[in-house]
Amino acid sequence: MGSINPKAYLVQNLYAKDLPRVKTRDGYGKGLVKAGEKYPNVVVLCADLAESTRSHWFQKKFPERFVELGVAEQNMASLAAGMALVGKIPFISSYAVFSPGRNNEQIRTTISYNSWASRRGKEINVKIGGAHAGISVGPDGATHQALEDVALMRLQPGMTVLVPCDDKECEKATLAAAGHPGPVYIRFGRAEYPSLTTEKTPFQIGRMEEFCSGKDCTIIANGPLLYEALLAARKLEKEIDCQVLNCHTVKPLDEKTLLAAARKTGCVVTAEEHQWFGGLGGAVAEFLSAKYPVPVQRVGVQDRFGESGEPVELMKAFGLTANDIVKAVRVAVGMKRE
Amino acid sequence: MKKITPLKRIANLQQLKLLANTIRQDIITSLVAAGSGHSGGPLGMADVFTALYFTVLNHAPKYPDWADRDYLILSNGHICPVRYAAMANSGYFSRAELKTLRKFGTRLQGHPHRSALPGIETTSGPLGSGLSQAAGMAYALQMDKKKNRVYCLMSDGEQECGQTWEAAMFAGKNQLHNLTAIMDRNNIQIDGHTEDIMPLEPLADKYRAFNWQVLEVDGHNIQEIIDACHEAQAIYEKPTLIIAHTIPGKGVSFMENDPEWHGKPPKKEEAKVALQELQAWRKRIMQGTDSDG
Numbered sequence A: 001m002g003s004i005n006p007k008a009y010l011v012q013n014l015y016a017k018d019l020p021r022v023k024t025r026d027g028y029g030k031g032l033v034k035a036g037e038k039y040p041n042v043v044v045l046c047a048d049l050a051e052s053t054r055s056h057w058f059q060k061k062f063p064e065r066f067v068e069l070g071v072a073e074q075n076m077a078s079l080a081a082g083m084a085l086v087g088k089i090p091f092i093s094s095y096a097v098f099s100p101g102r103n104n105e106q107i108r109t110t111i112s113y114n115s116w117a118s119r120r121g122k123e124i125n126v127k128i129g130g131a132h133a134g135i136s137v138g139p140d141g142a143t144h145q146a147l148e149d150v151a152l153m154r155l156q157p158g159m160t161v162l163v164p165c166d167d168k169e170c171e172k173a174t175l176a177a178a179g180h181p182g183p184v185y186i187r188f189g190r191a192e193y194p195s196l197t198t199e200k201t202p203f204q205i206g207r208m209e210e211f212c213s214g215k216d217c218t219i220i221a222n223g224p225l226l227y228e229a230l231l232a233a234r235k236l237e238k239e240i241d242c243q244v245l246n247c248h249t250v251k252p253l254d255e256k257t258l259l260a261a262a263r264k265t266g267c268v269v270t271a272e273e274h275q276w277f278g279g280l281g282g283a284v285a286e287f288l289s290a291k292y293p294v295p296v297q298r299v300g301v302q303d304r305f306g307e308s309g310e311p312v313e314l315m316k317a318f319g320l321t322a323n324d325i326v327k328a329v330r331v332a333v334g335m336k337r338e
Numbered sequence B: 001m002k003k004i005t006p007l008k009r010i011a012n013l014q015q016l017k018l019l020a021n022t023i024r025q026d027i028i029t030s031l032v033a034a035g036s037g038h039s040g041g042p043l044g045m046a047d048v049f050t051a052l053y054f055t056v057l058n059h060a061p062k063y064p065d066w067a068d069r070d071y072l073i074l075s076n077g078h079i080c081p082v083r084y085a086a087m088a089n090s091g092y093f094s095r096a097e098l099k100t101l102r103k104f105g106t107r108l109q110g111h112p113h114r115s116a117l118p119g120i121e122t123t124s125g126p127l128g129s130g131l132s133q134a135a136g137m138a139y140a141l142q143m144d145k146k147k148n149r150v151y152c153l154m155s156d157g158e159q160e161c162g163q164t165w166e167a168a169m170f171a172g173k174n175q176l177h178n179l180t181a182i183m184d185r186n187n188i189q190i191d192g193h194t195e196d197i198m199p200l201e202p203l204a205d206k207y208r209a210f211n212w213q214v215l216e217v218d219g220h221n222i223q224e225i226i227d228a229c230h231e232a233q234a235i236y237e238k239p240t241l242i243i244a245h246t247i248p249g250k251g252v253s254f255m256e257n258d259p260e261w262h263g264k265p266p267k268k269e270e271a272k273v274a275l276q277e278l279q280a281w282r283k284r285i286m287q288g289t290d291s292d293g
Helices: A024-038 A056-061 A073-085 A097-102 A104-115 A149-154 A167-179 A225-235 A255-265 A280-291 A311-317 A322-335 B013-034 B040-044 B046-056 B077-090 B095-100 B130-143 B162-173 B203-209 B222-233 B268-287
Strands: A021-023 A042-046 A066-068 A089-095 A127-131 A160-162 A184-187 A192-194 A209-213 A217-221 A242-246 A249-251 A268-275 A296-301 B071-074 B150-155 B179-185 B213-218 B240-245
Touching: A021 A024, A024 A042, A024 A056, A024 A089, A024 A127, A024 A167, A042 A056, A042 A073, A073 A089, A073 A097, A073 A104, A073 B130, A073 B162, A089 A097, A089 A167, A097 A104, A097 A127, A097 A149, A104 B130, A127 A167, A149 A160, A149 A184, A149 A249, A149 A268, A149 A280, A160 A167, A167 A184, A209 A225, A217 A225, A217 A255, A217 A280, A217 A322, A225 A242, A225 A268, A225 A322, A242 A255, A249 A280, A255 A268, A255 A280, A268 A280, A268 A322, A280 A296, A296 A322, B013 B040, B013 B046, B013 B077, B013 B095, B013 B222, B013 B268, B040 B046, B040 B077, B046 B077, B046 B150, B046 B222, B071 B077, B071 B130, B077 B095, B130 B150, B130 B162, B130 B179, B179 B222, B203 B213, B203 B240, B213 B222, B222 B240
Parallel strands: A042 A066, A042 A089, A089 A127, A127 A184, A160 A184, A217 A242, A217 A268, A268 A296, B071 B150, B150 B179, B179 B240, B213 B240
Antiparallel strands: A021 A192, A160 A249, A209 A242
């Protein structure tokens, strides 16, 4: 019977109805300020979305290190590369559909490839904050709901891709990104999501954390779907013993933990607020098919664009809830060979 | 810490012209060896590169990471054969290595790559992003009150990229006086003449409207190029654009002004003729009878 890992130090009232919900981007804003305090060469670039991305907190504290570029995401990416070339650690902040969406080639050439095979200490230290990712952006509709950004960033050699599950983890991810050599993408949504981790919850780039132990099926999730995965594990507790892994780092994938999990439970379900190919689900399926083939079911957006609506109703309509994960777990377990 | 001495600046005009001639010959030689690459742009920019590498830039070829150096960003990375030739002739690496251009395992990638070759400040090729990077460097250097200057070379064709103007707006707003952009105004691009493909004029007025200082020079008159770069250094309110009017393929009669020669290398026989023409020009420079600037 699966149980919450005490070493994950999750909140006490994890399943309480009144569990505080916080905007993940608040964590980005706080993380930027912390990074600014720790590293004097951190600068924050903004393309006309200072408050929305929460980079205005950094602007208030370090006005001389905040650069406003107007609505110009392509310029922002390359300009950040230029600043990195002379020793800065620039964070570029916008909505994920624009950055890394619109400026994808600029990120590819002037950041990722420019950093590729660099000598130690010569990496291009640009950090990309992709806000308003996922359909839970809500009423703004599909144009502003990034569902392909994780795939875009995964495809670039040398890029680190982070998808934190809540505000506190986003804050840790942002601070860790500042000290991590080379380009990093940090993805987060707009809505308020359950705040499930605490200060003490471990976070290390490139390492999956077991939030819940179990022996029958492994659920690997990130972003807002992580909480849904924990809910699913609880719903299934009398039926299927589920392990839940927090995969905040989609790239580089923690292959060691993934392999051990697949060996132990024999089937895997992935869950993410992203297209069900190219992102976390794609990464997990690619690895397991080559190294240890077990049934894999992927919960994600099934090759379609989003639409307007309230976050909760959209998550339900697009199949991104605990109930959808429960169904996927049953299918995965049913596919296991004796 | 070891004291680094920058490369001695060359003031003698005849010596500079001879260097430009050598660079042109090296471009032809490396392109023939490569069997692919661009001819027109590199030949057209040989005089600008000579002015920069031997007189304008504060740099130390044996110490490409020297902290006090000026930065040269080549936005139109496809003309890199001229940059490689200028680098070899100023001491970054041996001229023999120029023959490895575009070959498997080379440091001289078809479009320049930063970590492949020390002295290449940034990876480039896809047009329209160099001015942004140069502006980012210039802005960060100003933040840190550093004296290094940033030079950005770009083509006229890439003025068609929207990103170029995003960067131009930013540099104008922030009065990046430590940034000098030099545009290769050769009027050609892959599909034909720029004014047919997408009219760019009035280029000078466009940049002035974006709060830049604009200077125009004959891109084959080395003295004019040097003077314009020095004039740019004296301006403290604005970034400067130097529009260098050049002849693509300059120095090789059958390549000059022909868009056909934008993106292909000479064959062996063509290279032989090209080198003969360049040798003849060299003789005229030595005799002081050259009329080109």
